[in-house]
Amino acid sequence: MKRRILAGIGVITLGLITSAIYDSIKSIPIWTTLKDVLYWIWNAIFCAEFTVWQIILGLLVLFIILIILNKLKGDKQSEPAFKSYISENIGGYTWTWSWKWNDTTNSWNINNLNPECPKCKTIMHYDFDYGLDLYKVNCPRCDYYAFKIKPYKDVEAIILDNVRRKRDEQENKKPI
Ligand SMILES: [Zn+2]
Numbered sequence: 575m576k577r578r579i580l581a582g583i584g585v586i587t588l589g590l591i592t593s594a595i596y597d598s599i600k601s602i603p604i605w606t607t608l609k610d611v612l613y614w615i616w617n618a619i620f621c622a623e624f625t626v627w628q629i630i631l632g633l634l635v636l637f638i639i640l641i642i643l644n645k646l647k648g649d650k651q652s653e654p655a656f657k658s659y660i661s662e663n664i665g666g667y668t669w670t671w672s673w674k675w676n677d678t679t680n681s682w683n684i685n686n687l688n689p690e691c692p693k694c695k696t697i698m699h700y701d702f703d704y705g706l707d708l709y710k711v712n713c714p715r716c717d718y719y720a721f722k723i724k725p726y727k728d729v730e731a732i733i734l735d736n737v738r739r740k741r742d743e744q745e746n747k748k749p750i
Pocket residue numbers: 691692693694695696713714715716717718
């Protein structure tokens with residue numbers, strides 16, 4: 575009889591301990607979250623009910639993303655290397671310019687080509703003097719003045735030739 579009572583107390587105690595452990599585990603948020611995640615994964619894999627249009631929409635979005643990524647990559651590759659070439663010393667003056675795409679000729683053109691003042695680095699006025707029949711420059715800041723300046727067309731031709739030479743150099747460097 576004593577043994578039975580002891581066994582009974584033992585079972586009840588074990589039951590209480592088990593219950594207490596289960597309750598404490600249940601109250602841990604991580605455990606609940608993990609359980610929810612596992613449940614969600616299980617549901618997503620085996621119980622998902624995607625409609626046809628949802629699948630099509632998903633593929634369409636993926637397709638658009640791929641197109642955009644490809645376009646961005648393409649744009650970067652088509653950017654010519656010479657576009658960073660915007661300054662050069664020609665005929666004793668530092669010339670600066672920018673590159674502009676010409677839709678009519680389908681080519682890059684030199685734009686805003688101007689000499690810098692050798693004294694104060696200001697962009698100078700550059701004009702053709704019909705009376706003297708030569709190009710002249712004058713600085714708007716320090717009044718530096720000079721004539722017999724290299725004609726615009728010659729400076730432009732030298733810049734374009736430099737680009738061509740650089741490109742040929744790069745082409746020759748490429749392994750065959
Ligand atoms: Zn100046």
